[in-house]
Amino acid sequence: MSKRVIIDEGYCQKMITSLALLDEFWEHDTGSGHPENKNRLTSIKGKLEKTGYFRNLLRPEIIPASDEQISAIHDPDYIKEFRQIVQNGEGFFDMDTPYSSKSFLAATLAAGSGISISDSIIRGDAKNGMAIVRPPGHHAEKSHAMGFCLFNNIAITAKYLQNRGFKKILILDWDVHHGNGTEHSFYDDDSVYFISIHQYPFYPGTGHSDDRGDGKGKGFNLNLPMPRGSDDADYLNLFDKFILPETDKFHPDFILISAGFDAHERDPLGGMDLSTHAFEKFTVIMKKKAEELCQGRIISFLEGGYDLHALADSVEAHLAVLSG
Numbered sequence: 001m002s003k004r005v006i007i008d009e010g011y012c013q014k015m016i017t018s019l020a021l022l023d024e025f026w027e028h029d030t031g032s033g034h035p036e037n038k039n040r041l042t043s044i045k046g047k048l049e050k051t052g053y054f055r056n057l058l059r060p061e062i063i064p065a066s067d068e069q070i071s072a073i074h075d076p077d078y079i080k081e082f083r084q085i086v087q088n089g090e091g092f093f094d095m096d097t098p099y100s101s102k103s104f105l106a107a108t109l110a111a112g113s114g115i116s117i118s119d120s121i122i123r124g125d126a127k128n129g130m131a132i133v134r135p136p137g138h139h140a141e142k143s144h145a146m147g148f149c150l151f152n153n154i155a156i157t158a159k160y161l162q163n164r165g166f167k168k169i170l171i172l173d174w175d176v177h178h179g180n181g182t183e184h185s186f187y188d189d190d191s192v193y194f195i196s197i198h199q200y201p202f203y204p205g206t207g208h209s210d211d212r213g214d215g216k217g218k219g220f221n222l223n224l225p226m227p228r229g230s231d232d233a234d235y236l237n238l239f240d241k242f243i244l245p246e247t248d249k250f251h252p253d254f255i256l257i258s259a260g261f262d263a264h265e266r267d268p269l270g271g272m273d274l275s276t277h278a279f280e281k282f283t284v285i286m287k288k289k290a291e292e293l294c295q296g297r298i299i300s301f302l303e304g305g306y307d308l309h310a311l312a313d314s315v316e317a318h319l320a321v322l323s324g
């Protein structure tokens, strides 16, 4: 009997998922009228706390990303300006993108979440991970905040992983909006393959299928723009036809996912028709692929998702698959 318990524990350890979800993410105050507000995390946390696995996830210590780590993607002047501007209290970077006095701390912790989760996977404490963070990141550009995003969390993590010896990083972005900031971070880079499925035409206006990369990055950027109303079958068709063959060809050392859930049929901003089940399927597909190609190494990052119930259900469906 005791032997069986030991075997079960060993199995569980191998499947463990590293999670970041910090109190400081609630303190990035965008106001209750803003779609990207703290209630998103309250809803997600409430849903996860009802599961049997949530309390068993690994919760590594999350350290704020350093200026050096952030400046692998962002202009040092932008980091400096952002740090200073929040000292005066709240304001707006652009019409869509507010900040509050705690936003700089939250943003450095959001970026640091990907790094700390990476470390837990590198140490062998976890197999994969999820950064349930605010502010989100994929619209953030080199020298400015944009579209609710302050630092590009996923791009900063990709650079960190490369410094730690993982040469080839695949970034899959299934948020309903094109990940312009991530695309621009690696547009001329053949070591980070960025693949995005998004509603098109739509905010932010980028993400045309002709944009395949530049210089030696040519062929390492793949936009899969889809019309409003695309559903589970349309997306799964893209996995079969493009995403999986391209992932096989690239053979990444690590897979990162910009996991936005605003392509859900109930999302108030997006116009797509995905069910909650779709996010579960996408995760099963990518987890299997990661096990085949890179020992299961996946980190996903929360991006969008604005219907509180659809968001919580979809995150839970995604995390349940990741954590096995």
Ligand SMILES: [Zn+2]
Binding pocket: 175, 176, 177, 260, 262, 303, 304, 305
């Ligand atoms: Zn989005």
